[in-house]
Amino acid sequence: MSTSDKSTSNLETVRERLNVVTQETRFSLLQDILGHPSGLPTLKELDYVNPSRSRTTIRQHLQRLIEGGVVEKVELADGRRQNDMPYTFYGISKEGRRFLAEHDLLRAEETLQEIYDRVEKTAEIERYESAPRPDR
Numbered sequence: 001m002s003t004s005d006k007s008t009s010n011l012e013t014v015r016e017r018l019n020v021v022t023q024e025t026r027f028s029l030l031q032d033i034l035g036h037p038s039g040l041p042t043l044k045e046l047d048y049v050n051p052s053r054s055r056t057t058i059r060q061h062l063q064r065l066i067e068g069g070v071v072e073k074v075e076l077a078d079g080r081r082q083n084d085m086p087y088t089f090y091g092i093s094k095e096g097r098r099f100l101a102e103h104d105l106l107r108a109e110e111t112l113q114e115i116y117d118r119v120e121k122t123a124e125i126e127r128y129e130s131a132p133r134p135d136r
Contacts, residue, residue: 020065020067028050029046029061035115035116038129038133039092040090044124046058070092071090073088074090
């Protein structure tokens with residue numbers, strides 16, 4: 001592959017990834033992940049802070065972010081799982097964090113965390129928020 005072909009291919013990859021992350025619902029989910037105290041919310045937490053979207057819609061958009069290499073699904077090790085507590089979480093991947101930083105899409109991370117912290121939460125969501133998380 002020539003340098004020109006590689007450059008065009010890389011540009012297409014960047015364009016596609018930007019298209020993935022800037023779609024309204026996916027961008028909102030990224031903001032929610034970045035705002036979460038651990039950076040690893042559960043589907044239930046994402047569902048709670050996105051009441052106008054169905055859980056199916058959220059799941060589909062998370063899958064698209066995963067396919068785009070921006071988000072990763074992280075599971076708690078079997079030995080650390082507890083009954084009635086979540087074990088599947090969603091976080092920004094290393095490649096996703098690099099990409100978002102490169103395109104200046106992380107500058108509001110601290111503000112997003114402050115906003116997320118102010119959201120009124122049910123006892124169940126607070127319990128989920130304080131659940132053990134995988135080490136990353």
